[in-house]
Amino acid sequence: MIAQRTLLASAVLSALATMSAPVLSQQTSQTLPAVTVTATPFNDGVENQILAPATVLRGDELRNKLGNTLGDTLSQELGVSASSFGPGASRPIIRGMEGPRVKILQNGMSVLDASTFSNDHAVAGEGATARQIEILRGPAALLYGSGAIGGVVNIVNDRIPTTLVGKPTGEAEVRYSSVDHGKQVSTSVDGSTGNIGLHLDGNFRDADDYRIPGNVVLGDASSGSGTLPNSFTRAGSLGFGGSYIQNWGHIGASVGVNDDRYGIPTEERSYIKLKQTRFDIDGLIKEPFANFESLRFKIGNTDYEHAEHHEDGDTAVTFKNRALESRLELTHKPFAGWHGTFGLQTENSEFSALPADDHGHGHSHATVPLTKTESIAAFLVEQKDFGPVRASAGARVESIKRKPDAASGNTNRDFTLGSYSVGGLWTFTPGYGLGLTGSIAQRAPSVEELYSDGAHEATATFDIGDANLRKETSRNIELSLQKTEGLFRWKANVFHNSVKNYVYGEMGGLVDDHGDPDPIGGEYRERTWSQNDARIRGAEVEVSYNRFGEGIGLRAFADTSRGKLTDGLGNLPLQPVTRYGGEVSYRQGNWQSGVSVLHADKQRRRASFEDFATPSYTKVDASLSYTQRTNSMPITWFAMVKNLLDEDIRLSTSVLSEVAPQSGRNLIVGMRTRF
Template sequence: MPGGALAPVFVTGNPLGDADLIAPATALYGDALTRRQANSLGETLNGLPGVSTTTYGPMVGRPIIRGMDGDRIRLLQNGVAAWDASSLSYDHAVPQESLSIERVEIIRGPAALLYGGNAIGGVVNTIDNRIPREPIKGVTGAVDASYGGANNARAGAAQVEGGNGQFAFHVDAFDRETNKERIPGFAHSDRQRAFDGPDADEAYGSLPNSDGRWHGGAVGTSYTWADGYAGLSYNGYEANYGSVAEDDVRLRMHQDHVAFASEVRNLQGPFSELKFDFGYTDYEHKEIDNGEASTTFRNHGYEARVEARHKKIGPLEGAIGVQISQNTFSALGDEALVPTTQTTNVALFGLEEWAVTDALKLSAGARYEHVKQEPTVVGNEKFVGSPDRDFNAVNLSLGALYKLSPAWAVAGNVAYSERAPALYELYANGPHDATGQYLIGNPDAQKEKAISTDLSLRFASGPNKGSVGIFYSRYKNYLTEFNTGRLVDDDDRVVAPGTNDALNEAVYRGVRAEFYGVEMDGKWRVFQQGAHQVDVELVGDYTHARNIDTGEPLPRISPLRATVALDYGYGPFGARAEMVHAWAQHRVPENDLSSDGYTKLGLILTYKFHVGTTNWLAYVRGDNLTNQDIRYASSVVRDIAPEGGRSVMVGLRTTF
């Protein structure tokens, strides 16, 4: 839907509303978001500084930040959780449609701690206007339609908003349907086909069971006044898509989400602003094997967050807050990987800033949270004995921003973070066909602890801006999966090599680990004459991650990547050519397969025009124009499911 309406001030991780965010952060909105919109949230954000994606076919992708994924990356909708099952398994999609998002904010590294221990790697916050935050007079709307891509996606979305200056409403709907994804060659990589043997039936030209459809919509309303707003919204999401690892398995997903949000400004007393966000989610998906439901995953619960900005205390500006959440997760059926578990989280947090001089700003943040995991083992003997667990986690951070000149600044952050183990890291005991494993949790697992730091040099002057930064994180008890070397069946009984449907037995274990790397991005105006302008954009990142105890690389780490783009604008016309190069990734754990490098070329042409009082944007986008065989090192199915081949997409958007 139309972006750009929101002011370029970060709301994520910045309760003070300061435009000079110390944290390494990226915002995506407006035309930049339109250019990147894809079939999954992970693919939409893939290639931003420090951000890669899991993939399980074209419909599924969850963001990875600095090599960390799963429960270490917090996904938010308008600042609070919308519960799903995407952190549990790579084949579980994030139930969000990119066409309904106005803005995405990404906070990388230690400054994300205000959102909890499971934001130890970062935060991705998607923002929409389903609860209008500003007065609306009259009626406005937008329609977006597109066709094409490697899976012939037919996508459309529409939104209408209106109001009388006090009461406002919002309605939106979206629908996306795709065919099987076209691929440049064999579905299985050269390395995988060597394991498959000469008699294996190999898919070629298209990716089996990679089609799908999802649709949904939302309604919302709010009351606005000079010093705030209060509103309520509902949104629903339905999806049906195939598992690219299992030809006969489909996933049917449903999510309902109700949200309430309010903000009051210019208060009297010790607090000047008060913000409240609440969300309740009811999520379910069924895995359909040969037409029959084999496993049902459910997750329902709420999250509430209150932020109060206090009036200035001496030189300090700051905010304090409370966050409370509770959700119940269950997996019932053939793949009952974990017991039904209720997780309760209660947290207190605060952030203070001190403008020491016009050039120097300091910040300090802290969060204390209590996490309780309560499994229910009735009805499944293999979970008997799973204990309740309680954790008290502390997160602390310090940051500084120093302006070397009006254009140049240096920023740094250091943090101590603790993360309570996720329910599957504690209680898993079952087959996980999506990754070919039988997973066994560690009910005695301790908190994950890390010291993290980052340092960046930034430049901003007119249309020119750039940043280069380094980061380092060291973990005392990084919870990861270890293969025991045994092959087992669905009941964890040892089987012989070559047995059909044999699974690798894996256990969760805490190790010492370290992550370090570099991120850079920049955009420069290299030519401007009259209405003609040309910008050059450069983005690059590299992450190195290893098990300190053994020296072995950690799995699914993206290699060194670089993107070079050329943007041309002339009045209503626009063009962008982009080249992405990823080097080969040979730093992989033992018994894992390495991934080759690739170079991907893309081109997008845009034209803006007016018809009466309506504004239009037409675009044509070509992806992977050289038809490269692209397999992301971060994908667990990279050797059986490559990315899409050469494709063209056309789209049209109108606002009124």
Template sequence: MKYCVISFFLCIGFFSFAQNATLDVNVSTEDGFDVFFDAKLIGSSVDAEILEKGFQFKDVKPGKYTLQVQAIGYELFQKEIELKPSQLMKLDILLQIPEDALDEVIILDEQSGISSKTPYSFTSVSMGAIQQKSSPNGLMGTLREVPGVYGAEFGQGIVKPFIRGLGFSRVVTVFQGNKLENQQWGADHGLGVNDLGVDRVDVIKGPASVLYGSGALGGVLLIKDNEDYLKSTDWTGNVGSSFNSISNGYRTFASIGKKLENDFYFATDLAYENHADYKDGDGRIIGNSRFNTSSIRLHTGIEKEQFQNKLSFTFHNQNLGIISENEMQDDSSLATSRNDRSMQLPFQEVKDYLLSYKQSTQHENFETSLHLSHHVNTRKEIEEAFDEVDLGFRQMHTFYNGRISLTNTKIKHSFGLQGSFLNNKNLDEAQEFLVPDASFFETGVYYMAEYEVKDYFFQGALRYDFREVTADASSQALINDGFILPGEPENRKLSSSFDGITGSLGVSKTMNKHKVKTNISTGFRTPDLAELFSNGSHPGTTRFEIGNANFDREQSYQADINYEYTHQQFSASLSVFSSLVDNYIFFSSSDQTEPETGMNIWTYQQVDARLYGGEFNFQYIPFSNNSLRFNLSGAMVRGDNVDIDEPLTFIPPDNMNFNVNWLPFNTPTTFSAGLRLIGEQSRPGFNEEQTDGYTLFNLGVSHYFELGANELQVGLTGNNLLNETYVDHMSLLRANSVTSPGRNIMLNLRFQF
């Protein structure tokens, strides 16, 4: 009898446990930022288990409860729920910003100290969405849909960023804290960065040279690492794979990291990617558009409350096919079999080694930031034979940045020192020479002041820069080649120096749901090595290029106004800008042929230019549970050569994006649809032709599977589903009518733990 009673109560306990419920909650915020939150199930003693996208209550007795979620800077969320026996309830909640709340301060860049209060026009783009993972065009596959941002393509895998009509070496990219110098002076040299280990990208639109020096004329891309491993002392990471039908391309990637109890941490990221030639909308294989890349990133450091440091190393290896200027002629196409991935001539081999160290401290009255990095970029263009290098460079770049800010004063004062040492040398095995061996030293000092009173935030900065560039054609290889420097100096060396002052002044005013920002700023860019000293054939672009050592530095002056309206269900932003660029350098064909090589001669010219335009973004969320979201955005920019009253070359066409995201209530599935409208470019510049507009239609779906405390994410996206055949005005292959990629079905799998 005793055993029967025990068994009876054990059975009751077993069935009671089996009937307990589970509550799974996905949390998002109105402004899209990740936040730390506290979750309670009032009436239950079960604690929440925090997950990457939300939290979970397990083994909850059936009954009625009050779910309460709160986070700093957001309204308290409360909801009455009823859990039934054995139920798995899934909720998606949106934390909303109080109408009378002060803006949450988000640090955009630790080096410069600027935050989301800055009067600069900027956009933050999350790279975490599974549908956007592993685009064949790298980061720019996502960023080029940001209003005001565009991409100039040289085939898949080679995309250069443009911001407000300015690109090439007029956009600064900050990766791993390093001001990236990867020989972006070349038209066929891509950004050289993918989304491995990247959490988000903050895009600053407009001149920011006062903080980032030469090149920040059009804007800045601030690439931020994913550091989820700092949130827990458990192992954190993900592993996944992607497939792209357009090129039968695949990518495998993995990340893992851990923070120890003594605040020491370490992490690593790995990826390998391989693509065959892509197909256009007519099903034509575009020969030699194949490429493959491999990457490894290593991180270690200490994360304390008032002291943080990080040592990182990145190795990135790329093999990039070069599309021929005669590719669209059937008898000259380099296309082989559909799934051929072997590198063929011509192609680029690019290797990057980047070592960086950053450190920041916070004290009662001041804060400091220090960054040091060394970047080695080796680039080979191999055209005639696999065992010969037609054009090759090794660039070594050391970058430093230091800042101290006085914070315990009415006016926050920041003082900074920033500079570079760069050496670019032709490889000994190179057969041809486009630019001489060259080096430069530059340094800049800046001061920035920030003052906040009531609803106003003022920011002003002033900077002085000096750069000395030395070209050296004294090597035996350059002598044998007959390379000539301008003026033909006897010692075969030539030096040029550039200096000047830049500044900015802006103000933001916040009025409940409204924010107005206005900013006046200047930017500058020192002519790059090719613009100053090039005098040779460029195999990858079939051009003979000639520079001009007498160029002055480019100097811009811009005014912009930005208006933002934020409501629980509707938000809008509108920006307009106008800028003047003195000594604007552009590249054009001379309509002449170089006698020995037979190549077209291209020269650089310097004029005064004017650019103006604007961007807009509207978002509507009809339901409070954030299950449906509509987004409409667009941009236009105009560029004029003031000297001869004609449009500038390489100005993006008007463009607009309409996107819909639908998250059905209580499901882990998200549906998305997008329409990208590119207008006709009817204002071609010098030696350009008018380009037709086109429309791209995209669809996507993603699903999250729970595997215990882990998560499996699946994303399926169709890009250019209508299989449009088009040539983009910003394509660097436009002159040869090389068509862009057609329909692409992208499948992504990612397991997060």
């Protein structure tokens, strides 16, 4: 069977390459489009990022890789893997760092949800309506604070318009997926009246339990097969924005609503209902003062809530986050060759995770007691060219105060954080660059790491925080080499990250719903937040040829990382395995096609308390699309097959790897249009 699958994949690749071969010689005069990264202070291109290597997904590439979750969408990008708690919840993991170390943004502002708390919590940001998704690999705490010590993902949907359009423009898509009988409709529309720009976007997704290629528990026929129980998803989002746009800049506001419901594929059969209402304000003033290019300010307000329900519908725990974030950036004109941005950022939030029977704040075993957080930060990023060398340096000072409810008996904690970075990119010949970056980034322990003390129904864990945890300090050094011009491009990165006081969850024995040891009948597994020094090191390489031009396009990549606790305490939990991947695409006229292959090694390095080692797998995806034009409006018909070989795929980064395989072979068909 394995040999047949390998031959099938080889045949598809060979056929595509044969069809594309005649056009190889026609590509030498084409150039690839420039891509800018909005989550950086200078909106530079991808190839000019110094302090954090960047990747941007947009257009057809984003649509073809779109999954039910943000983690699934980005899981085949360089240096990015994904957590998985079923199809409803999956978060990006960047270079072995996850949760509160990877910041998820929407239009440059934090999503302010509860997804950093646990892998079963969905990200309250929708990729289906995004114009592009940006990934900053490596420490980005300089710009976005303590929660970006490992990296940043920015979902850009342009909900607040910054330019006026002459006539209404937009896009819409419908798709159906066979593996879960999934239906999805998404749309995004921009228009204007006078100097007012308007935007509307929405998405609806409905999917049943998905089909799996083998047994629920690997090798255990008695565990069930066919479909993964309780793996359904229902998701909806709606957003509206408007702005007043003039030559001097713009000022606008938006409102967005997310409403999700998804199952947790564990024996408990619990499910989560999630609701978020978000308001944003965005303003830009060009040349506000002498010697300054722009003044930009943003305000985001979020009312987030999700409830974890038992199978019978009773509520177990309710998570709430009320948060207000503000950001001010002032960019100055070059002074003595230095071009930079000064910024201020504040965040105030009230976070809690309380059992259904807790109507006050004094419950002795609140999953997380009501806790107020206040933070304020100032940052500066500067950039200057020294001949062929572009240097960049920056610093951030941040004050964070955690204030748990007095009735919980926990103490307040104050943290003063300092993050610094310096780097250079040497263009030693046109199109080739050598970069070196060093950074120190600090992170305050999150609310759940400090104050957890209760049962978490969806994960079947009893979480115990430590109010005495110290701040993390990450010392990172990275060397990169890249070719950024021409049809043939490549990049390679090596990094070493030494983290003092690394916080991680250590699994213990079985306990009851009060946290008392119960090795026989206990329904929860004790998870204690601990702290120790750690090291994460790794390497990435990517090679591409004519990825977005006519004719054949190629991409190959590999990434690897290893996270270890020092003092002989073993490996960090939930670490990604070494991966190798390749893509072949073909574009000619109205036709586009592609095949991608991703191979992941067997999990060989596990934390001391991880019992299950994930086997290796090879995932093959294929796509074909045709675009027809009707009255100057393109309509694209597409078909994709994901997991073409119907592999039993289990992720080393998933706490449910033993009992929740990824979905089997999935045929996706649909139509999209732009107008």
